[in-house]
Amino acid sequence: MPIELKGVTYTYMKGTPFERTALKDVSLTIADGSLTAIAGHTGSGKSTLVQHLNGILHPTKGEALVDGVSLEGKGKENLLARRKVGMVFQYPEQQLFEETVAADIAFGPKNLELSEEEINRRVRSAMEFVQLDYETYKDVSPFRLSGGQMRRVAIAGVLALEPSYLVLDEPTAGLDPQAREELLRRIAELHRKKKLTIIFVSHNMEDIARMAERVVFMHDGRILVDAPPSEAFFADEEMREAGLAAPPTVALLSRLREAGLPVEADAFTADEAAKRIAKAIRKKGGASC
């Protein structure tokens, strides 16, 4: 079953002089088992959108459903629907607060009133998944870890809730290239092995191009593009309107095409791009255009 937004409009500070409509009649269905990326410049409405996916915000108009159940309301089924969606905020490591890594990860499951045994199992399995060795790190203060490790602890805290859907807001911002690479690999694995439905918000077009099956570009509170990466990143006009830029590989290959090298521009990794260029050069029978 999917997450569905049906005609969602959201207005901040309604009825005040500061009233601002951040989402305008947005409809979106996130299919089970999909991996969707959401992009858009600051103020485009993407953060407002994702906050509707687990009931942090409720639509001013329209409705948000998870597996057919509304996220709004005080009923047990509404609560359970909200719990199906795990949310990893921007810079989640700033929300760590416990004295040890294990205690921090256990905080969510404890609030679900699970047995001690079950909590333990979930903490171990979440730590294993983000590749933090249980014995080595369980008693360490999270504040003694590196930035990349802290972020993995924070993500483990959400995974320990065992959500069916995982929303990540800018998961790689501020990480060095290696930590970024590792985190993206973990996310891809969550999707592949645990069949988690993943939605991530990113400014990094390279990450989006590599990871996503589907790309949603937001602009001015509306969905401007909703397509696979191979189409979305070639919608030049829409990308310009949304204030976005093509991933570096597409920009580079397009530049080479302009210079006269007959190369296809839809490659999303350096490896793929290099292969395309080599092929184009061989086809031309030499290293010149």
Added chain:
Amino acid sequence: MAFIEIEDLCFAYPSERGERRMALDHVSLSVEEGEFVAVLGTNGSGKSTLAKHLNAILLPTSGVCRVAGMDTRDGAHLWDVRQTVGMVFQNPDNQIIAAIVEDDVAFGPENLGVPSDEIRRRVDDALAAVGMTAFHGFAPHLLSGGQKQRVAIAGTLAMQTKCLVLDEPTAMLDPVGRKEVLDTVRRLHRESGITVIYITHFMEEAAAAQRVVVMEDGKVVEDGSPKEIFSRVDAMRKRGLDVPLAAEIAWRLRKQGIRLPEDIVTDEELAVALCR
């Protein structure tokens, strides 16, 4: 004497268990006035710790850090050091304090006791220099991330700072905001000759600098031009760092036997080399 002189600098953060971790381990580095230096390194390599020494937020455990000839440990020069070197941090929301853009920019000079007509002039000049004049009366929370970072830069310019230290100023910004900030920094460097120390994880941004310093485990391990540093693709990878895309692709093509110069860093250079 160089503008910034760091000699055999060590810094250890105190820790709860008594053992001390060397965040900076015998670092020596000098930066001339008017240079544009990018600093690269993985998380935890000591980049931010080094940056915080440049305006005496942190003081050396041993060794010396001198800015424009002033020893940062000399309390008598503390305010001169802070006025000489301005810092811009990663999160734009953590460094704007006033309710209106121009008040925020005026905050520094006000605290220095600058006469009010002089403050007016400095604020106007600083906002013009970062292209934010039109927003002088705005509330900061109505600005985009890139605009907020430009206001933060204006705040340091109003102090008539000679050197700008930026610690991952674009990490939280969208592509448009990133470009705004980098373009502003490049222009200030070019037109006002301001010294720039720019910490980043974006290799394309580092390629815009005149010089790249690479840090690892609290040490400076590489120091050279972007072309020198980014042509060593294997070495950068081993350190957990990247190179700009054009450099990586050129390296891959060379490995496949395609003849290309070793020092390609930008898309433009690759296009020229492939399509002469």
